Amino acid sequence: xxxxxxxxxxxxxxxxxxxxxxxxxxxxxxxxxxxxxxxxxxxxxxxxxxxxxxxxxxxxxxxxxxxxxxxxxxxxxxxxxxxxxxxxxxxxxxxxxxxxxxxxxxxxxxxxxxxxxxxxxxxxxxxxxxxxxxxxxxxxxxxxxxxxxxxxxxxxxxxxxxxxxxxxxxxxxxxxxxxxxxxxxxxxxxxxxxxxxxxxxxxxxxxxxxxxxxxxxxxxxxxxxxxxxxxxxxxxxxxxxxxxxxxxxxxxxxxxxxxxxxxxxxxxxxxxxxxxxxxxxxxxxxxxxxxxxxxxxxxxxxxxxxxxxxxxxxxxxxxxxxxxxxxxxxxxxxxxxxxxxxxxxxxxxxxxxxxxxxxxxxxxxxxxxxxxxxxxxxxxxxxxxxxxxxxxxxxxxxxxxxxxxxxxxxxxxxxxxxxxxxxxxxxxxxxxxxxxxxxxxxxxxxxxxxxxxxxxxxxxxxxxxxxxxxxxxxxxxxxxxxxxxxxxxxxxxxxxxxxxxxxxxxxxxxxxxxxxxxxxxxxxxxxxxxxxxxxxxxxxxxxxxxxxxxxxxxxxxxxxxxxxxxxxxxx
Numbered sequence: 001x002x003x004x005x006x007x008x009x010x011x012x013x014x015x016x017x018x019x020x021x022x023x024x025x026x027x028x029x030x031x032x033x034x035x036x037x038x039x040x041x042x043x044x045x046x047x048x049x050x051x052x053x054x055x056x057x058x059x060x061x062x063x064x065x066x067x068x069x070x071x072x073x074x075x076x077x078x079x080x081x082x083x084x085x086x087x088x089x090x091x092x093x094x095x096x097x098x099x100x101x102x103x104x105x106x107x108x109x110x111x112x113x114x115x116x117x118x119x120x121x122x123x124x125x126x127x128x129x130x131x132x133x134x135x136x137x138x139x140x141x142x143x144x145x146x147x148x149x150x151x152x153x154x155x156x157x158x159x160x161x162x163x164x165x166x167x168x169x170x171x172x173x174x175x176x177x178x179x180x181x182x183x184x185x186x187x188x189x190x191x192x193x194x195x196x197x198x199x200x201x202x203x204x205x206x207x208x209x210x211x212x213x214x215x216x217x218x219x220x221x222x223x224x225x226x227x228x229x230x231x232x233x234x235x236x237x238x239x240x241x242x243x244x245x246x247x248x249x250x251x252x253x254x255x256x257x258x259x260x261x262x263x264x265x266x267x268x269x270x271x272x273x274x275x276x277x278x279x280x281x282x283x284x285x286x287x288x289x290x291x292x293x294x295x296x297x298x299x300x301x302x303x304x305x306x307x308x309x310x311x312x313x314x315x316x317x318x319x320x321x322x323x324x325x326x327x328x329x330x331x332x333x334x335x336x337x338x339x340x341x342x343x344x345x346x347x348x349x350x351x352x353x354x355x356x357x358x359x360x361x362x363x364x365x366x367x368x369x370x371x372x373x374x375x376x377x378x379x380x381x382x383x384x385x386x387x388x389x390x391x392x393x394x395x396x397x398x399x400x401x402x403x404x405x406x407x408x409x410x411x412x413x414x415x416x417x418x419x420x421x422x423x424x425x426x427x428x429x430x431x432x433x434x435x436x437x438x439x440x441x442x443x444x445x446x447x448x449x450x451x452x453x454x455x456x457x458x459x460x461x462x463x464x465x466x467x468x469x470x471x472x473x474x475x476x477x478x479x480x481x482x483x484x485x486x487x488x489x490x491x492x493x494x495x496x497x498x499x500x501x502x503x504x505x506x507x508x509x510x511x512x513x514x515x516x517x518x519x520x521x522x523x524x525x526x527x528x529x530x531x532x533x534x535x536x537x538x539x540x541x542x543x544x545x546x547x548x549x550x551x552x553x554x555x556x557x558x559x560x561x562x563x564x565x566x567x568x569x570x571x
Contacts, residue, residue, distance in 0.1 A: 040079060040538060043541035044541060045079055045537045046068040046080050047077055047079065048069045048071075048530075049067060051064050051066055051519070051533075052064070052518070053519070053520040053526070054516070057515060066537065071084075072084045072398065074400060084399075085395050087483060090490070091276065091486050094481070095480075096217055097382035098202060098479075101477075112156060113158050116149065120153065120163075123145055123146050186368075190304070190308045194267045195270030196270060197267060197270060197272060198270060201273075202295060204295065214381060217296065218295070218296055218379055219292060219380050220290070220291045220293055220376070221291075221377075222261065223282070224254070224288065224369075225370060225373070227284075228242035228243060230284045231412075233413060234282065234406070235284075245423060247423070251287050251467065252429050252459050252468070253313060254279070255470075256311045257369050261306065261309045262275065265305045268305050271295075273293060273475075274295075275473070275478070276473070276474040277292060278394050278395065278397075278473070280397045281405055285416065287402075287467050291394075292390060296379055313367040313368070316353040317366060318439050323437065323438050324438075325453045328451070329437045331450075348442065349441075401464070402463060402465040403417070403464070417462075421465075424465070429457045497552065499551075
């Protein structure tokens with residue numbers, strides 16, 4: 001090996017960077033598509049819009065309109081996910097510290113609405129007479145008339161049905177019997193106070209120094225119990241002693257436990273407590289929930305209710321596996337069900353397994369899920385930094401999958417996640433779960449093609465960590481609005497600030513433009529390439545944001561010039 005000689009006192013020059021024009025230099029250059037994606041996220045532009053073709057039914061003119069995809073996960077669409085998160089924050093803020101009832105009650109019915117109900121009553125009377133006389137053709141005609149009239153009742157502005165629909169004999173036979181469990185409380189659960197629940201959702205007020213009146217609310221965190229000691233990163237100190245089975249069962253049934261908690265809390269305090277919160281995983285990957293509660297409740301009572309709340313799962317025994325996933329029962333068309341892979345014997349049906357459970361007076365639930373001893377509750381005042389911090393804390397992880405809420409970087413964390421997922425994968429999630437085949441029981445309404453370990457329910461997926469239901473939990477009378485209502489409020493605020501009106505705002509009643517909508521395919525000739533549409537949307541957003549910022553500045557100047565110090569001069 002030869003070396004290049006160096007002159008005394010001279011050092012070889014080191015290159016400042018890759019040679020211009022080389023592949024290494026090109027690889028360091030930013031990609032334009034990445035810049036477009038970053039700009040789209042910054043300006044709230046959906047990068048995977050749904051193209052719809054809108055046709056004006058009066059003129060026949062068509063145009064392609066891009067609608068946001070509406071994704072709530074940042075991994076799919078950052079812009080739509082952030083928009084959904086801000087909307088949830090708005091919903092939580094509007095309902096948290098209300099001092100009036102969000103549901104004032106229905107207005108009195110009009111004469112026309114009352115008249116429709118009278119006609120519905122006459123039809124019901126005529127149908128009963130026809131059924132008594134076995135005039136079944138007339139009964140069928142009356143059923144058609146009732147269905148048509150109930151459509152008119154809905155159009156007229158009445159909410160709900162005046163009476164439940166009639167049930168045929170075939171439907172009665174298919175429903176089967178309803179199983180009833182004892183409602184007697186467990187002996188290992190403390191009793192709870194029970195008061196008549198008043199129809200109010202607003203908390204009480206408190207008078208402070210100087211005659212100030214406060215109406216505080218609460219921030220509550222509910223967690224599950226311990227499954228074993230864990231390190232600071234959430235991984236078990238002793239993985240072999242960690243109770244992965246109970247952790248999986250608790251995660252699957254955590255939503256039912258939360259429902260039972262709110263039922264117990266309302267009965268204990270005697271008024272209709274309203275809440276808004278979110279479910280997310282802790283570092284140990286067990287679910288817990290953060291809630292904003294309207295009004296205040298004594299902390300001791302909240303902890304008492306949490307300690308006394310439980311949910312029992314009355315399912316067939318799951319003490320041990322009867323079959324391994326690789327040797328699961330197979331479907332037999334002749335037998336009409338799943339059979340033992342070795343003996344060919346038909347497995348007990350779901351109803352048969354529950355009949356055996358009901359026949360045993362000493363039977364116990366297969367699982368009981370409870371809260372842990374740590375219940376964090378604190379008071380929060382409206383308009384404080386603490387209130388904004390709590391809203392951000394509730395919605396912190398809404399744009400992420402449950403498994404992505406906490407970084408998994410070490411082999412120990414990956415092993416913990418893998419063991420929990422394997423347990424969740426083979427844990428029964430419902431009466432129809434395919435995993436019941438591993439315990440020698442056919443699921444309810446079993447059909448061909450069920451494979452244990454491959455149930456389609458979300459609780460079994462690796463990304464959900466057993467949190468398969470809704471992650472955002474908001475009571476019915478929280479803000480008195482749906483998410484669509486909150487979106488409309490934001491649009492109205494922007495239009496009012498910019499002084500913009502639309503055809504729908506100015507058109508007379510019944511004179512709105514009529515449009516027909518259909519899905520436009522990406523291959524249609526009138527649909528531009530996605531890159532072109534995203535670039536146009538970025539430009540529109542930049543212009544809209546500039547107009548909105550200018551309107552805000554003008555509104556601030558106007559408010560300052562017309563403030564109380566001017567006394568309204570010049571008006």
